[in-house]
Amino acid sequence: MAAGPAHHVVIVGAGFGGLEVARRLARADVRVTVIDRRNHHLFQPLLYQVATASLATSEIAWPIRSLLRRYGNVTTLLGRVVGVDSREKAVLLSDGEAVPFDTLVLATGARHAYFGHDEWERHAPGLKTLEDATTIRRRILGAFEHAERCTNEAERAGFLTFVVIGGGPTGVELAGTIAELAHDTLRRDFRNIDTRQARIVLVEAGPRILPGFRRSLSDYALRALRKLGVEVRLGQAVFECTAEGVRIGAEHLSAKTVIWAAGVAASPAAEWLHAPADRAGRILVAPDLTVPGHPDVFAIGDTAHVGMPDGRQVPGIAPAAKQEGRYVAETITARLKGGNALPPFRYKDAGSLATIGKRAAVVDFGWIRVTGWPAWWLWGFAHIYFLIGLRHRLAVALNWLWIYFTGQRSARLITQERAKDDG
Numbered sequence: 001m002a003a004g005p006a007h008h009v010v011i012v013g014a015g016f017g018g019l020e021v022a023r024r025l026a027r028a029d030v031r032v033t034v035i036d037r038r039n040h041h042l043f044q045p046l047l048y049q050v051a052t053a054s055l056a057t058s059e060i061a062w063p064i065r066s067l068l069r070r071y072g073n074v075t076t077l078l079g080r081v082v083g084v085d086s087r088e089k090a091v092l093l094s095d096g097e098a099v100p101f102d103t104l105v106l107a108t109g110a111r112h113a114y115f116g117h118d119e120w121e122r123h124a125p126g127l128k129t130l131e132d133a134t135t136i137r138r139r140i141l142g143a144f145e146h147a148e149r150c151t152n153e154a155e156r157a158g159f160l161t162f163v164v165i166g167g168g169p170t171g172v173e174l175a176g177t178i179a180e181l182a183h184d185t186l187r188r189d190f191r192n193i194d195t196r197q198a199r200i201v202l203v204e205a206g207p208r209i210l211p212g213f214r215r216s217l218s219d220y221a222l223r224a225l226r227k228l229g230v231e232v233r234l235g236q237a238v239f240e241c242t243a244e245g246v247r248i249g250a251e252h253l254s255a256k257t258v259i260w261a262a263g264v265a266a267s268p269a270a271e272w273l274h275a276p277a278d279r280a281g282r283i284l285v286a287p288d289l290t291v292p293g294h295p296d297v298f299a300i301g302d303t304a305h306v307g308m309p310d311g312r313q314v315p316g317i318a319p320a321a322k323q324e325g326r327y328v329a330e331t332i333t334a335r336l337k338g339g340n341a342l343p344p345f346r347y348k349d350a351g352s353l354a355t356i357g358k359r360a361a362v363v364d365f366g367w368i369r370v371t372g373w374p375a376w377w378l379w380g381f382a383h384i385y386f387l388i389g390l391r392h393r394l395a396v397a398l399n400w401l402w403i404y405f406t407g408q409r410s411a412r413l414i415t416q417e418r419a420k421d422d423g
Contacts, residue, residue, distance in 0.1 A: 007336060008033065010091055010101035012081050012269075014041050014064045016318045017301035018107035020325025026071040028333050033099060035091065037080040039063055042130060045318060045383060046396070048170055050133035051259075052177040053141065053185075053412040054403060057130050059395050062388050081108070084272040086294060103296050103332055106283070107325070108267035110302035110316065112260060113280065120241035124258040127170060134415060136259055140178060141414050143257045144186060147193050154254070160198045161255040163246055165238050166262030167204030168212070169354040172221055174259055175202040176357040179228040184407040200230045201255070203248060205237040205262070210362065212315065213352055217362040220371045224356040238262075264316075269303050278305045287344030289328055298331075300324035308347060318386065319350035353379045358404050 007030045011018045014036040025032050043060040050057055068074045077099070083092040090098040112126035125135050140162065147159035162182075164175045182198035189195070202209070202225065209225070209232065210218045225232055233248065240247035245255040263280075270277035275291045276284040282305035283291055289304065291297040300306075301321035306314040314320050327345045334342055351365040353375075361375035370378060380400055387393045403409055 007031070007102045008100065009103045009105065009332060010035065010099055011105045011107060012036075012091060013107035013109055013301070013303070014067075014076075015044075015107055015109050015301055015321060017321035017325040018105065019064075019067065020322045021105050021107070021300075021329045022068060022071065022074050024326055024329030025332065026073065028073075028329075029336065030073065030103075030332070032071075032074045033077060033101075034064065034068065034074060035077045035079050035081060035093075035099065036064055037078070038129075039065070039078055040130070041067055041388075043387060044128070045386075047127055047130075047133050048173045048177065050130065050411070051127055051136040051140070052174065052181055053137055053409045054177065055396060055399060056411045057134065059392055059399070060387075061130060062392075067388065084269075084297075086273055086297070089296070101296075104298070105328055106269045106291075106297065106299045106303050107301045107321070108269050108303045110264040110266055110280075113263040113265035114260070115263060117241070120260070123243055124165060124241045124246075124260040126260040126264075127174070128264075137411075138414050139257050140181070141412060144182075144190065144193070144195060144198075145414070146256070148190050149192075156193065157199075158245065158254040159256045160193070160195075161201065161245070161253070161257070162198065163201045163203060163253060163255045163258045165203050165241075165246070165258065165260050167202060167206065167209035167232075167234075168261060169210065169352075171202060171204070171259075171261035172209055172225065173355055174261060175200055175230045175232075176225055176228055176355070176360075179225075179230050180357050180407070181409065183229055185409050185412075201233060201253065202230055203233045203236055203238055203246070205235070207235055209234070210354060213354070213362060213364055214369065217364055217369060217371065221354065221356055221362050224360045228357050264302070266303055269299060273297065275299075280305075288331060288342065289324060289345050298328045300328060306345065306347070314347045315352075317350070317352075320347055323347060353382060355379050358400075358407075 009030050009032045011034045040061040046060045049055040065076045080094040082094050090100045114120045143159045147156050150156040164171045179200045182195045186195040208218045236248050238246050245253050266281035270283045283299040285299050285304045289298050302316045331342050353363050355361040359373050361379040363370040363375040363378050384393050
């Protein structure tokens with residue numbers, strides 16, 4: 001490790017929260033090491049647009065080293081963390097290396113949760129990484145290609161049926177965009193099939209979609225999805241996922257493409273420290289975002305369960321992770337200066353946004369609620385604002401405008417071999 005200040009801060013995870021900590025400590029008298037199993041930072045809110053052929057992977061991901069290269073006290077390591085030795089104060093990597101720390105920040109994100117049915121992942125991939133997005137895009141576009149060649153009507157119907165499980169923002173956004181892809185973008189591209197006959201089914205076990213939004217916005221989103229031709233199943237749970245489709249109650253729905261957007265679980269960070277966790281595996285952190293029993297270990301973002309004064313949980317969204325990262329950096333700096341402890345973390349609600357296709361969205365800023373195309377423009381501006389770099393902002397804005405006015409999506413490439421995805 002390079003020579004420098006004595007205090008060493010290790011950050012595991014270069015998501016929104018981890019990067020915010022690193023940037024905020026850039027001028028502090030500390031050494032910072034950022035460890036991530038991938039070499040890129042991912043703008044997850046737009047990941048579904050890669051999965052549905054609206055954006056290219058390079059438009060929503062950036063090399064971590066490039067993002068942090070101007071900070072001389074920050075070192076970036078590519079590695080997979082498999083544990084934490086709290087006694088020796090070291091992060092353990094999969095290759096056997098141990099990285100010592102004085103202060104540790106766990107920002108390890110989340111993974112898919114299949115509620116005890118991990119075998120479903122093979123048939124119903126989730127959406128958390130670039131690899132997930134390209135796999136889903138390959139399956140969606142490949143289904144139309146298979147249907148074009150298929151002569152059996154029942155089998156063709158299976159290829160033209162797309163099931164999205166989970167009615168949160170990701171599920172709603174996926175279902176709406178797949179519907180537009182089938183009913184608009186692809187409708188002149190095939191000769192043997194009418195892509196407008198595709199069936200898009202959104203399944204939600206709860207009583208309404210977008211349960212984290214106000215009821216009026218959920219109702220609007222439901223109407224908007226149905227207007228796009230999406231079949232929404234409310235109050236129905238999925239009991240089985242196979243290569244042939246899904247079982248909803250007693251009904252078997254034949255579908256070759258199933259996408260999981262129903263639940264997430266935290267990384268194993270709580271297990272590494274034997275820390276208290278909620279049902280999703282998120283660490284139940286103290287008011288200052290430290291792990292109970294480990295005052296020099298912080299947990300933020302999807303790794304942490306952060307409570308609010310009203311009893312609700314801080315949502316697992318990018319603005320929340322950034323606020324937590326800023327707070328942790330300020331706490332570390334204050335500790336090193338010997339100052340007073342900061343007051344407990346308080347989340348400032350940044351609002352909730354979700355899009356339904358290319359001309360509708362719902363936005364809830366608390367003091368104002370917007371629906372329809374004005375909400376879509378607000379949603380677009382908000383996301384472009386948080387993108388990194390002028391080139392990416394321009395590229396995404398131009399892509400969206402092109403899709404908005406023409407309905408055409410330019411990222412309709414089927415990449416990689418299908419050997420691991422078939423079945």
